[in-house]
Amino acid sequence: MVDTHTHAPQYPNNGLGHSLQLLEWLDELTFPLEKQFSDDEYAREVYGQVVRRNLAAGTTTACYYGTLHVPATLTLAEVALEAGQRALVGRCSMDRASPPDYVEADCAASMASTHEFLDLFPRFCANTPLPLNGSSNGTSNQPLVRPILTPRFALSCSPPLLAALGQLAEAKHLPIQTHISENGAEIAAVRKAFPAAPHYAGVYDAFGLLTPRTILAHGVHLSPPEVALIARRGAGVSHCPTSNVNLNSGAARVLALLDAGVRVGLGSDCSGGPGTGVLPALRGADAMSRILAFEGRAERGLSIPELFYLATRGGAEIAGVDAGSFEPGREFDALWIRPRSPGFWAGGDTRALFEKWLFAGDDRDIGAVWVRGRCVSGAPP
Amino acid sequence: MVDTHTHAPQYPNNGLGHSLQLLEWLDELTFPLEKQFSDDEYAREVYGQVVRRNLAAGTTTACYYGTLHVPATLTLAEVALEAGQRALVGRCSMDRASPPDYVEADCAASMASTHEFLDLFPRFCANTPLPLNGSSNGTSNQPLVRPILTPRFALSCSPPLLAALGQLAEAKHLPIQTHISENGAEIAAVRKAFPAAPHYAGVYDAFGLLTPRTILAHGVHLSPPEVALIARRGAGVSHCPTSNVNLNSGAARVLALLDAGVRVGLGSDCSGGPGTGVLPALRGADAMSRILAFEGRAERGLSIPELFYLATRGGAEIAGVDAGSFEPGREFDALWIRPRSPGFWAGGDTRALFEKWLFAGDDRDIGAVWVRGRCVSGAPP
Incomplete structure (x- = not known):
């Protein structure tokens, strides 16, 4: 099963946040915890448990957010590789609108850290691709653990930083993960911060961050033009139902996304979502879709094949990995x-x-x- | 924690039924399984595991449905008592609209079985009340395991049977458990079967089955006059959110029930609901209430204190047991x-x-x- 969106350092906060909304939750619970990952020993201890617990819960591929720290996030990659978990590991880029003691100085400082992270990655995480039997679509002979660019979300990145990350993604064909349209207050703040953009998705698009290798977490309140744009760019959406309930964010319209041709996977979004592994996210997606259906807010709930697809091959597609089904040639x-x-x-x-x-x-x-x-x-x- | 509505014999079907609605689910999955409890050895094996698993999951009090079989249901009571679980155990009364090989012949046959069950109960289940420290409200010195009248639901009981059960409940001050207003097709069928009744709750009320000792499971689609009637009669509602999602039944308006003065507890409704114990029901109640809130279908979601109250003292109240909180004098x-x-x-x-x-x-x-x-x-x- 593929977890297309989860925050490894937030694992110790699993289960908290019930009464909060996204922006309060970041300030009160999340940033103070992530700050502690300046201590690499702490990171090694937490990440060791996170990877083991996620593997035991059936997460074969994880798209991890780390923190802004280079050493701790390299440790996360190293730990995943040692444990044999396929992972995309991202160091958070965040040069504004964050606590004074948990933020990067500016775009230059942030990009320097990203380059350092990317340069050190192969050394910390010397994972040679395995010569696998006959997969031909080019994704198979990838390293087991790869770096992913991670602009935290539009609010925490200055326009120059978003632009620099977009250019880097294009130059090096790197995958990208970020958040989109999770919560009303967040969306309003993005509108204010980027008045020229037509909408939230337009912010990322303007900076070259909507690509076929992009994972957009949440997408709860996307408008039809945003959905169409995301489909056109081939970006994927990570549906995080348990998080969207826990943080009172709202219900993503998964059927509408699929109908519009957007690729969708599931995300546990730990600790926004309290469950461990992909199974609770699958159940959350099920319950949410059926409550919407019987309340007359959606045409129907998700079927078992759809739910299982989202948890496996759907997630693998948006993570760009050649697994997630038992078709010949896949890993x-x-x-x-x-x-x-x-x-x-x-x-x-x-x-x-x-x-x-x-x-x-x-x-x-x-x-x-x-x-x-x-x-x-x-x-x- | 108090599970105010669960079907012990259905435990082996946990997790099934996702694509079915109530009445199909009864015919295809539930009745065929319950029939097997004519074999008392099978019953002993299943019920032993059910009680142990529920206890280990924290269910200190359970309101169990058994089957229509007298010996198997006495076995359930015996097993609960041996394990030390506080329980209300009911033999299903069902003399019509059920499969030909899983139904009682008529009202007389059904009542004969109920009397046999009640007569044998103390002998099978010789549980003397413990002399407990100073509880004064009269519920404490109850046997740990007690019988409860269990008209399965309005459709499966003839009017004479409902009347006889109502009279028996009054004569012996017995508790009652049944289902109400779970699913659209069920409600329509009840309306057709009882054309003189003003509504579903009115059916039970006409037969003296709405009492302060009555537990009504589900109550998903109750109308305001029904809610007012239930409040007036002092009957309790068992909210079964995981079941109501799994069987596509709908969302009970818990806040409206509480606001109207109806007493509410939680039910796992195994195997309508797939979780084990009360914790999954608490989470289901949480998620459902918050999805309703952010979709504009309810004023707000349930708070943590409300959820925990439903799982503990709220359930104890409708089960009529003197536990569920740490106040002085309680068990x-x-x-x-x-x-x-x-x-x-x-x-x-x-x-x-x-x-x-x-x-x-x-x-x-x-x-x-x-x-x-x-x-x-x-x-x-």
């Missing part, structure tokens, strides 16, 4: 599921067992996890 | 929580730890469970 990522959790009652045919795990099981039912053919958590049967 | 039911699950990160003050468990923890974090002062699951610190 072998897999979970072995057998009943252990109290809600998952053995019995029934394969389809029944599949549904039982999706809706009543948990990480205890995952006996083993393979990434790129290697067993990286648990033990094979 | 001592408690959970000892310490971090073990992968989503629950230790650290923070007591309030933070409380919120972390509610929203990111699970049953693994429950170190021990006490019911009426006795440790019945896990081991004390």
Whole structure:
């Protein structure tokens, strides 16, 4: 399963934030925690647990935000590689509208750190691509762990920084992850900060940050023109339902995104969302879509195949990785599921067992996890 | 925590039913499973696991539906008592509109079974009330496990059966549990079956089944006159959000119920709802209420104190048990929580730890469970 949006340093805050909205939550809970990752020992300890717990919960690929710190974020990449988790790891670029003790001085300082991060990445994280059997679409022989440009979100990046990141992404064909249209107050602030842009998506587009290698987290309140633009640019949306409930952000219109041709995956968005791994996000997407349907706010809920697609191949597509399904030529990522959790009652045919795990099981039912053919958590049967 | 509505025999179907609506779900999944409880050995095996798993998940009091079988349902009561779980155990009354091989012949046959069940109950389940310290409101010195009248729902009971159960409830001051207003097709069928009744709640009221000792499960589509009637009669509503999502039933208006003075608790409604224990129901109630709020369908979401109240004292109130809070004089039911699950990160003050468990923890974090002062699951610190 592919987690297309999660914040590794926020893991210790899992479950908090219930009564807050996004911008308060950043100030009160999130920035103070992330600041602590200036301590690389702390980072190593937290990230070790984060990667192990996510792997055990079935996250074969994770798109991680780190913090603004170069050493801690390299540590995250190193830890993921050592554990055998496929990961995109991003150092946050944020040169404004952040706390005075957790911000980069300016665009130049921020870009210097990004270049340092990218330069050191291969040395810290010497992951040679495996010679894999016959995949031909060019994404397979990638390193297991790769860097991803990470403008935190429009508000925390100056226009020169957004422009510099857009140019760098194009020059080096780098993937990009950022947030978009999560919360009403955030959207209003973006409108004020970028009065010339037609809308939130237009801000990123103006700086060359909407690409087929871009992951946009949330997309709760996107307008139809924004959806059309995102589809045209081939960017992906990471749907983070548990986070959108926890932070009172709203309900992304997943069916409308899919109908418009936008590629969509799921994100746990830890700690915005309280669950561990992709399964709670799948269930959150299910519940949210069905509540919208029976309240007359959407035509229908998401089906089981749609939900499972979002959690696997849908996520792999927007993360640009050649896994997430068992089609020939793809890398072998897999979970072995057998009943252990109290809600998952053995019995029934394969389809029944599949549904039982999706809706009543948990990480205890995952006996083993393979990434790129290697067993990286648990033990094979 | 108090589970005010759950079907013990349906536990093996946990996680199924996603694409079905209530009446299809009964025919395709539920009745065929419940039929198997004519085999008392099977019942003993399933119920043993159900009670143990529910206790370990923190359910100190459970309002159980059994099946229509007298021996299997007595077994459920016996198993709960042996395990030390406080329980209300009901044998389903259902003399029509059910499968030919899973139905009672008529009102007389049904009432004969109910009387047999009530007569045998003390013998199978010889649970003397404990002499407890100074509780004065009369509910405390109850047996730990008690019988509850269980007309399955209006459609599956003939008018004479509903009338007989109402009279019996009054004569013996028995508690009652049934379903109400869960799903559109069900409500339409009730209207057709009881054309003289003003509404669904009116059906039960006409037969003396709306009492202060009545638990009404679901109440998704109750009209304001029904809500007012239920409040006037002092009956309680068991809110079953995970079931209402899983079976596409709809969103109960919990705030409107509370505002009207209706007493409300939570129900896991296994296997309508896929979660184990009350915690998933609490999270479902949270998510549903907040989605309604940010979609403009409700004034606000439920607060953490409200959610926790529903899961504990609110449930205890509608189940008529003198537990569910740590006020002096109440029976001592408690959970000892310490971090073990992968989503629950230790650290923070007591309030933070409380919120972390509610929203990111699970049953693994429950170190021990006490019911009426006795440790019945896990081991004390």
